[in-house]
Amino acid sequence: MTNQPDQLPAPETRTAEEERPVVEVGGPAHGGHCVARLDGRVVFVRHTLPGERVRIAVTDRRSRFWRADAVEVLDPSPDRVPSVWPEAGPGGVGGGELAHVALPAQREWKSQVLAETLRRIGGQEVADDVAAVTGPAGPRVEALPGDDARGGLGTRTRVELTVTPDGLAGMHRFRSHDVLPLSSLPLADPAIGELGLLGADSPWRRTWRPGARVEAVAPSEGDPLVLVDGEPATPARRRGKGPARRSVREVVPSPVGELHYRVAGAGFWQVHRGAPEALVRAVLDAARVQPGQAVLELYSGAGLLSLPLARAVGEEGRVVTLEGSATAVKDARRNLHDHPNVALGTGLVTPATVSEGGQGCDVVVLDPPRAGAGTKVMRAITGLAPGRIVHVACDPAALARDLAAAREAGYVVTALTGLDLFPHTHHFEVVATLERA
Numbered sequence: 001m002t003n004q005p006d007q008l009p010a011p012e013t014r015t016a017e018e019e020r021p022v023v024e025v026g027g028p029a030h031g032g033h034c035v036a037r038l039d040g041r042v043v044f045v046r047h048t049l050p051g052e053r054v055r056i057a058v059t060d061r062r063s064r065f066w067r068a069d070a071v072e073v074l075d076p077s078p079d080r081v082p083s084v085w086p087e088a089g090p091g092g093v094g095g096g097e098l099a100h101v102a103l104p105a106q107r108e109w110k111s112q113v114l115a116e117t118l119r120r121i122g123g124q125e126v127a128d129d130v131a132a133v134t135g136p137a138g139p140r141v142e143a144l145p146g147d148d149a150r151g152g153l154g155t156r157t158r159v160e161l162t163v164t165p166d167g168l169a170g171m172h173r174f175r176s177h178d179v180l181p182l183s184s185l186p187l188a189d190p191a192i193g194e195l196g197l198l199g200a201d202s203p204w205r206r207t208w209r210p211g212a213r214v215e216a217v218a219p220s221e222g223d224p225l226v227l228v229d230g231e232p233a234t235p236a237r238r239r240g241k242g243p244a245r246r247s248v249r250e251v252v253p254s255p256v257g258e259l260h261y262r263v264a265g266a267g268f269w270q271v272h273r274g275a276p277e278a279l280v281r282a283v284l285d286a287a288r289v290q291p292g293q294a295v296l297e298l299y300s301g302a303g304l305l306s307l308p309l310a311r312a313v314g315e316e317g318r319v320v321t322l323e324g325s326a327t328a329v330k331d332a333r334r335n336l337h338d339h340p341n342v343a344l345g346t347g348l349v350t351p352a353t354v355s356e357g358g359q360g361c362d363v364v365v366l367d368p369p370r371a372g373a374g375t376k377v378m379r380a381i382t383g384l385a386p387g388r389i390v391h392v393a394c395d396p397a398a399l400a401r402d403l404a405a406a407r408e409a410g411y412v413v414t415a416l417t418g419l420d421l422f423p424h425t426h427h428f429e430v431v432a433t434l435e436r437a
């Protein structure tokens with residue numbers, strides 16, 4: 001067998017104790033695990049906490065590191081709590097890897113990962129710029145209002161399920177193609193729970209086949225929507241009650257007035273119930289656009305940020321957007337139809353499209369996917385010489401690379417806000433402001 005360490009006997013001769021070794025757990029690392037060492041080898045351990053002593057089951061052996069699940073906790077951390085979603089525990093589905101961690105400790109974990117990732121990947125200078133604006137405590141990832149009171153539960157307005165070979169709604173086992181049936185969705189908005197998608201008695205079972213993809217959406221206005229393989233579905237008993245909907249309405253309170261959107265059910269929309277409002281506020285705060293200014297907005301989706309930016313620059317100002325998904329731009333066109341000061345572009349964000357679309361802009365706002373914008377796009381953005389760049393990031397490693405690229409071009413971080421838009425998972429969002437040094 002390849003990638004076996006020299007220190008352990010061959011698998012077939014190992015005892016149960018050797019197969020399930022005990023480790024002392026160190027700090028958290030990006031990805032939802034903590035770092036431990038076993039015979040000098042790095043092991044990324046899930047379902048544990050810093051400072052714990054745990055027995056592990058190794059799940060993946062690579063030449064440079066192993067992955068493992070904590071399967072027995074010998075010395076628990078004071079921050080350990082009974083998991084709010086045991087089905088996402090060891091051997092279970094992905095998407096709830098911090099469900100055993102107290103909420104304040106989840107934020108401490110994410111704040112540490114943010115600081116460490118910015119330093120390790122962005123470099124000491126980026127870390128120093130961030131420390132200069134956040135203070136010695138470093139960058140913080142904060143809860144959204146009301147989340148702690150609800151135990152961080154019921155926040156997700158979008159849930160994606162896959163149907164098991166037995167026709168039950170479930171999710172993929174972490175890092176596996178196996179689909180596990182689920183009995184609960186505690187992270188989902190209660191309206192999704194009330195649909196009754198789970199279990200053998202679900203009335204929805206007749207609407208799908210094994211392997212089908214099921215998307216459940218709980219919008220801020222109106223009934224939830226269920227799509228099976230992208231098509232609207234209703235349980236048989238409710239069939240014939242009007243035309244099938246493919247899109248939903250979302251209403252977002254904001255400092256520039258109430259914002260109304262229509263979004264394709266299968267299209268991108270922020271998942272946490274409070275995320276649209278929190279991001280609009282954070283971006284308006286960071287961008288500080290003035291009436292009459294010009295904004296370039298990249299990766300603009302269905303227009304969540306375009307609409308408040310258009311209101312903030314007013315009729316004398318302009319917003320130019322660029323988004324790769326034609327479906328999202330179609331939604332954005334509807335959402336911004338009474339804003340002639342917005343030019344909605346469909347196309348990939350590349351150095352060329354950025355340079356072409358952003359001439360003369362005062363502010364650039366970008367909200368890229370997990371991979372980030374990348375060095376070349378960041379260079380094109382800084383090449384426009386905007387007064388301010390607002391970067392909305394859902395991956396700290398990609399953010400660190402993008403900030404380092406901007407720094408090389410003379411832009412430094414002048415503000416940074418971490419938002420916990422994904423309680424009970426390792427994910428979080430960051431809004432970073434960059435200005436010329």
Ligand SMILES: C[S@@+](CC[C@H](N)C(=O)[O-])C[C@H]1O[C@@H](n2cnc3c(N)ncnc32)[C@H](O)[C@@H]1O
Pocket residue numbers: 268269270299300301302303304305322323324325328347348349350367368369
């Ligand atoms: C994180 S979402 C942000 C959307 C919007 N700001 C929001 O909050 O609803 C990222 C968006 O980037 C788009 N996208 C991904 N890669 C792209 C690319 N290379 N060029 C243009 N758009 C892209 C996706 O379709 C998606 O709408």
